[in-house]
Amino acid sequence: MLVLGEWRLDLDFQLALASSPNPYVMLDHELEIVWMNDAYLRVTMRERDALIGRMIFDAFPSEPGSDSRELLARSLRRVIETGASDELALIRYDIERPDGSLEVRYWSATHTAIADRTGAKRYILQHTVDVTELHELRQLRDEMGVIRRANAVQQQNRSLVDESRRLFDFFEQAPGFIAVLSGPEHRFQMANRAYRDLVGKRALIGNRVEEVLPEIVDQGFIDILDQVFATGQAYFGRQEEVTLIEDQANDARQRFLNFIFQPVVNADGTTSGIIVQGYDVTDEVLTRERQALLVNELNHRVKNTLALVQGLAQQTFTENAEVKASRATFDARLRALAAAHNLLTRESWSAASIRDIVIRSVEAAVGPAAGRFTIMGPDIALPPQFAVALTMIVHELCTNAMKYGALSNAAGRVRVEWDQVGGSDRTFALTWKETGGPQVCEPTGRGFGTRLIRRGFASGAADEVQLAFEADGLRCEIKAELPRQ
């Protein structure tokens, strides 16, 4: 029993075809000959054993690239690919005689696609009619015109098929998504690859939009389709948010689409369907949103930095301070702040290395005296606020050391060390120890620098600052807890 399209008949087709006076041959999808009837053997002058299991073009050799070879090959390929029948009204295909010489033959052939029982494999049933005699007769009777006309029609049909196939390829490969819906129920008539990718793997053709994409009903899209169909007015969607449910995982995917619902209007003014065409602009929309966030964040940072500079100015230019000295102090503090910003900008304001901060701040504040420092500790990444705070603290420690401490004479040294403490990679302690300077004592007033140093990072409960005015020089210990990332 054969399965032809959707019909199943209890009739032995093989037997019927085998005894038919018309020649039939059956090829599998790789064009291997799998069956033929006796009539076929007669017209091709072959034995069954010499044909079964051979490729059609091996069994009946022809010049590769020749017109007849190409014509036949194309027809067979079309049948395999599309599953539709194909006809060759007239084809010259010469046949080898048993003695090895070639006989000129003209054929008319029908190729029909036949699915196996499971529908998985496709076969081709070729029905050939030897029209050599007719062809020759017509030639003799000078009726070549008719044949030529038939040839022309066939050519034309071919080019129409080729043309529509080319159009279909354009449609299929178009970068935008396209679907054609028909009727007031919006049944899918066609959908290209971009559309299928957009909605995920779902059976589309012949089904209604609301069956295939039930999740968009509540999002109002069916109402819009109904309206477009009823009024014949196109609908444009700009960056519209659509939530689509992934078939398998049942995950909701948020997409932003630019699209048009374009009514297909008949000559009499009625609407027959809707073309859905558009682009997925999700990436663009998300990028723009991220950019807006960044701009907002930048605005915050700039304002905060301005407030910081304002605070620096307020605390540097005090009423009884001398203007010239104040200005120099202010300039130095601004430079320290700018240096911290440079370090942070290198890492896109995500973090800065503690080592870089200490080294740069020291170099900026003390110049050549940086050679009198010993700086050591593991590389810890500090978030922006910590980086700025540490920069300002190191700057003030340096300034004090130059004015009153180890850097106020020629022999003093400073050791800056830090490490992670308390078994946590979020808690670290930094020690600043001066030696070899003049005797230091606790200052009586509370200048900005001391105030800033005493405060430390003040970011959490574990934060602690110890200032000790030891006999051989200042010791400052700062402990801080970094925020969870």
Add this chain to the structure above:
Amino acid sequence: MNIEGLHLLLVEDEAIIGFALEDLLSAHGARTTLVANIASARQRLAQDSFDAAIVDVNLNGEFSYPLADEIRATGCPMVFATGYGYVTHPDHLIDTPTVEKPYSLDALLAALSRAMRDHAG
């Protein structure tokens, strides 16, 4: 507005800005308590009572809105200081008097005065 004798809670993570704020307000006779993070602010709120609070919106990269809710719950008038403007405020806090950084003493006093009037009214 006269802030003499008022006890103000200042929540500002940026030391230099916090110091300036403290100086500015104490120069006008206010008593100030400066804290730099949410945990310390909670601690102080539990120990002390304040006439008003000035709260920075972004504390070490974290929004201070939950803290603002707690401060309001204690019945303390409150002012936001921010570099963001009003855009980040949640709906229920949109009417909170807000000064934009960098702010002037006048702007700050006006906001404080509004916060305390709203509170009294």
